[in-house]
Amino acid sequence: MNAELAPTGSLRVGLVEAPSAGLVFISRSTAGKPEGVTADLSAAFARTRGLPLAFTVFPNSGAAASALQAGAIDMSFMPVDATRRQVLDFGPAYYDLESTYLVSGASGITDVAQVDRPGVRVIAIDGTTTIRASARTLTQTKPVAVPSVAVAVERMRSGQADALALSRDTLQPIVPQVPGSRIVTGGFQQTQVAVALPKGRPAALHGVTEWLDDAKHSGLVRRIFDAHGFGSVPVAP
Incomplete structure (x- = not known):
């Protein structure tokens, strides 16, 4: 073997x-x-x-x-x-695993359904199950692929994105790295x-x-x- x-x-x-x-x-x-x-x-x-x-x-x-x-x-x-x-x-x-979103404080978003609005700038990691599930479930906006979690964190921190799609456990340590951010209630993928x-x-x-x-x-x-x-x-x- x-x-x-x-x-x-x-x-x-x-x-x-x-x-x-x-x-x-x-x-x-x-x-x-x-x-x-x-x-x-x-x-x-x-x-x-x-x-x-x-x-x-x-x-x-x-x-x-x-x-x-x-x-x-x-x-x-x-x-x-x-x-x-x-x-x-x-x-x-x-x-x-549950996939959900980290959102900026400025977005005013609190639950997963509110992410699906025109003009909400969603990012997710390229080539992952999470970006595929996000693209399937969002109807009013679409996720933009970024190459890594580190790049995604920097875009959230610099105000270049409103929501980051990722697994809940991975998002938890990101919250303190992005001042004012929160993890929304609810999720869009269980796998x-x-x-x-x-x-x-x-x-x-x-x-x-x-x-x-x-x-x-x-x-x-x-x-x-x-x-x-x-x-x-x-x-x-």
Whole structure:
């Protein structure tokens, strides 16, 4: 199974970076080391297989998905939608995600329905399930793609956008970075975040699925959530 899982001899894992680590995104230590839930999950899995681990960090999950599809990496963790299922294989979910909006204080918006108005400047991260769901659900305005969470935060901070579409857990640490901002009530997408592999690797998919199911049942995923300050967030069943 290792030959199919890691054809280069190292487990090449794609991680997605943001200014603050969350349940999907990683951040960097002062030494530049990736830190976060997905980094810890990857390291735990690599140890069980006796494989050296090689991280590649991407600015958004769309870029990680493209790298998986091209076979440039072997595994990643990302939100699931129908578009991605066409080109990637997914194992078990570890987190149930809700997408919603962070809005500026000047916008006066308080709930998700109020975002859908003409002239509201919505931004979202390029190539993600969230931007696709935002585009499907907005009828009076449309999201504009930006390349990374860091760029999105800067646009909100500088007043170049009124609303940022992202997962609720990732938006929470952004609130203090954008003075006067708030997270709206309600959401526009509920999906799962799961382990993702290139298509055509059935033995690898079976092995990853078996491991992650066991990691959830044994409490390992719970301990990783807790260690990163997500004690109140349930692990996906």
